[in-house]
Amino acid sequence: MNTKHVLNGLLQNKFLTLPAYERLLGELYPLNAGKWLSARLLWAGAGFVLAGVICFFAANWQHLGQMLKLGLPLAGLLACGLGAWHKGVQNAAGQAFGFGAGVFIGVFLAVFGQVYQTGAFVYQLFGPWCLLLVPLAVLLRNKWFWLMTVYVGAVYWISKSFSWNPTWPLWYGINGLFIAAWALAEVLVRQNGRVFCRFLWVPFSVFNLYFALMERVYFAKEWTFLIFALVFAAAALVYAWYSKDLVLWAWNAFMLAGLGSMWAAEVLPFYFFISAGFFAVAGGAVAWAWPRLREDKHHE
Amino acid sequence: MNNEQILQQVEPALRQQAKAFLLEQQKTSPLSFLLKALLFVGALCGAGLLVSGFFSLFSARHFWVQGVLFTGAGWFFLYKWQADQTALGLFLRQLGGLFVLGGQILFMSELDTWLGYQYWWLAALIIAAVSYPLFRSSFNRFFWCALAVSLCCDKLIDDLSLGATACGLIGLVLFAAGAWIFIKRRFTFYPLAYALLWGCAWVGGVDAFSHAPACFNGVNWLLAVLAGVYLYKALAGHKKRGLGVAVGAVCALVLNWPSVLALAGMYLGRRLRENVLEWLALAGLVCGLVVFYFSLNISLTYKSLFLIGPGVLMLWARSAYAK
DSSP states (O other): OOHHHHHHHHHHTTSSOHHHHHHHHHHHSOOOHHHHHHHHHHHHHHHHHHHHHHHHHHHHGGGSOHHHHHHHHHHHHHHHHHHHHHHOTTSHHHHHHHHHHHHHHHHHHHHHHHHHTOOOOTHHHHHHHHHHHHHHHHHHTOHHHHHHHHHHHHHHHHHHHSOOOTTHHHHHHHHHHHHHHHHHHHHHSOOGGGHHHHHHHHHHHHHHHHHHHHHHHHOTTOOHHHHHHHHHHHHHHHHHHHTTOHHHHHHHHHHHHHHHHHHHHHHOSSHHHHHHHHHHHHHHHHHHHHHHHOHHHHHO | OOHHHHHTTSOGGGHHHHHHHHHHHHHSOOOOHHHHHHHHHHHHHHHHHHHHHHHHHHTTSOHHHHHHHHHHHHHHHHHHTSSOOSHHHHHHHHHHHHHHHHHHHHHHHHHHHHHOGGGHHHHHHHHHHHHHHHOOOHHHHHHHHHHHHHHHHHHHHHHTTOOHHHHHHHHHHHHHHHHHHHHTTOGGGHHHHHHHHHHHHHHHHHHHHHSOSSOSOTTHHHHHHHHHHHHHHHHHSOGGGHHHHHHHHHHHHHSOHHHHHHHHHHHHHHHHTOHHHHHHHHHHHHHHHHHHHHHOOSOHHHHHHHHHHHHHHHHHHHHHHHO
8 A cells, every 4th residue: 555545544534634634745745846847848849849740741741842752751760860879779768769760761661652653562561661670679679669560560461461451440459459458467567577478479469369350250161260369379378377477378368268259259149148258267267377376476 | 754654743642543544454455456457357247247147037127126136236245345355355346336336227227217318317416416425436436426427517518508608617617626626635525526527528528529610719718817817816925836827828818628627637636646637637638639739720731830839839948947
């Protein structure tokens, strides 16, 4: 229980007066208005300027010359590269410049394709972009950058495999949701040693779900994707158990429940009840594994 | 600062009781957020299965009986395992809370049929008023209060065909009421305070959709007058706050009212050390600014300059402030 909760409890039970409570709170958590305001002004200011610059070029794109169109992302790439070199890639600012460079590579490829009308498919942009991101990812050693690289590669693979169809927004939604959930898990359980395998696993688990969905929507008679997804998730569950990774265990258990629900929707009656049953079993599996895989248990 | 130092601030006559209270609090080891979330998924599935099973058996009949049954069962779970701080106790309490929620929804449905569907707002208000003292779950309190506030505001705006100014005034009143609860530290009423802020955001949304593109500007003059009065008082007393309030007054004149109130919410959250309030206000500010941007009736080039200008100003203010 943190100190603020202690103070809240004392005030609520009338052991403290309101002025005494405010005084203690002020001593415990000094306002430091300068630091607070400075951080917010930096985020807001940078965000406004960036949004304004993007809007400015978007508004005047048709009137820009080819050289300028190609030169802008190259200038951005150069500026970010110089910034990263100047600050050093181990520095937070240097890593931010590295991210900027990664984004500008993609922007340059997109502009190149548009200016010269290369006739390439959209997915062909993502393949080279992913390849060019890999050396940067190795240099930066940043898990978020690796995630971006894997994500770009995923877009390439998926869009190469299937032509554009209306389920694409759904796929992006699912992908985004899984990445957000993974990020939450990262924040909640800071286990730096095991981060890498988890974050590589997450995009693959997204493919699992996506392929299973695609199979259900477009290839009703093909069971390959669903079987592959189930085998992969089950294998990952076993891996999570042996590596004593609770988050991965929980993730896999719920993934299996989701895949099981899809299967149930295809072949079984009372789909809702069976799906809820699968998720309840997954919850039970997590509750069962909790005391066995818990972090502090390993250190006892 | 440890507990002993905190206890020094307690009146001597109450110190022993306060010490016993703190020792009791320390006995319980809080469960992690992840475990709580996972247990909640399980409780949601369990409660969903049971409620939908009952519904499929009895269909839309005997809602009163089903409501009493679920609310009663939920009540039993909540109070039987009230003191159990283990994961099992938490799971059963979550299950109880969801049973109660299911029962309340059935009650509301029955009330709707009884009162007539045009009185949704009254049904929600009755459930919220009766449930608040009976169930201590923050989520339950917030849910019903937020529903009641949203439906009441909708009813008011639709029936009286209120314009942008009236919407702004309603938003202002809701925000002021919520802020008052936070400032007075009435912890029991925090769910109500969050519901009032939700209502404020709801009215903002209704205003944006109903009165676009000329929405949100109705109460700028009032906000600017309020900021001006505060500025006058600040200049008379604490001169340091003068610049901040002057910026606030300009914002109040230029921006839409949800963005201004969100800025005030961020300030309030920071002053009161209420992080949740501050983050919610930040989310509100982003939404308010997005709506503001799209409501500007100027070309994209001017819009981009409109973004770059304040951005540069903010970065300059930051560097000047740092010096």
